[in-house]
Amino acid sequence: MIWVPLVTSIFLASGLGGLIPGGTRANVFERIFVVFLILGTLVGVVVITYMLYNAYKYRDQPSRAKSDAKDRPRLGELPTGGGGGRKLFVSFFLSSIIVLSLITWTYGTLLFVEAGDVPQEDELEIKVTGFQFGWKFEYPNGHTTSGELRIPEDQRIRLVATSEDVFHSFGVPGLRVKMDAIPGQETTQWVIGDEPGSYQALCYELCGVGHSYMAADIIVMERGAFDDWYENTTANETANQTVTA
Template sequence: MVTELMPAAAFPLQSGLVPRGTRAFVFERIFEVFLLLGTLVGVVVVGYMLYNAYRYRSGSGKGHVDEGNRLVLGELPSGSGGGQKLFTSFFMSMVIVVSLVSWTYLTLLYVEEGPADDESLDVEVEGYQFGWRFTYPNGHTTDGVLRVPADRPVQLTITTADVFHNFGITALRVKSDAIPGQETETWFTADEPGTYTARCYELCGVGHSYMSAEVIVMPPDEYEAWYANTTADNATANGSSVDGSVAASSAVAQSVAPQPSLRPAVVP
């Protein structure tokens, strides 16, 4: 956890140098930092290259080398300051790379561990061919629809009833494997209400392309009102029972499966 880091490593967390917030916000900051540094390094390298190309252009007189001053293999050229430029550029590159790796590690450590929030919503996710089943803390189960409140961390415990799947919500930067016989954990926080799509990102059979679910992010008060009317006995999603949804998914799998040929066999 972040609180278990050494004081020197925890300083960037306390000073705000490492971004905190939703997964989407954190990954956006990582992208912006890499884009900024990549652009800066590219400008410096290309600019220095163009400067030297112009400085030592043909006809400038600066590219001419006397026979007695030709370079010798294994020796540093005279007037180069004993390799000062080389060591300076190496040191600066080392500082940039180490700083970037450390900052990225601390950021991804937060993404991996998740926010320390006792008010998070715990939801169990089970994949099957070809759909997603969600179980809430009170035992209520929905099939194909996940309802969560906005501005509240959601902890997902993911598994599968059959083959390998991968649960992902692209817009919320959520992605985790669903492994038979095992459980994986991930989290997300949606900062505003809306409807998102969860898909399977592991090729799992003929109905893989149809394996999706709706993720409905509701205002906190509306979610509490909806959740208060749910129990473990009225497990429905959009008016359809779980068994009915599973049957519908099976029908989808059968519809996309290759159909046997009805043409009579040709006997030679």
């Protein structure tokens, strides 16, 4: 989509680039979670503190009985002492600024994630194919593996998913990536493994009796180790013939 990188460029040019988190998808979504958690906690503390303050200030006391009876408004009389709605206006104004700022920041952050779907020169494109009940991965050189995907660290990986039979959903919680695998269609998504390690990919679409066993290992390798492994692969090679890192 043309508008995604265009709007993202507008955000960056307007000086919001420093506020928009970058890096891997995991970093982006963790930043969104932290921001919402902090703001939600602050709002909760303010509301509960103000509630307890008013509960204590206006608690029932014998000394308040006469003053309350004296200041109680009569039928048809408007109460006074409200400040002419200034408190309501200020609270509404501040709340609007916070909410609009949060919406704008979140929208800009999600645009950064969507802009990653646009192909880049230095990325590695891997085709992901779901079938009952497993996953196949095809590299640019034609090398195909089943049940195991190896990717280099700190490099953008472009995943192109499809399915051979029914609807599947390819998801790797540890890398914060999830995409549909639909027969006859291709779904794209990007991911970056920021440190070597092993992650598990699962199917998140009920696809048959073997759905719960539909898993794959995602191995993030150091760049040099991955290059050595990839140079020793050939087209139409199966997962059992891969070289162990």
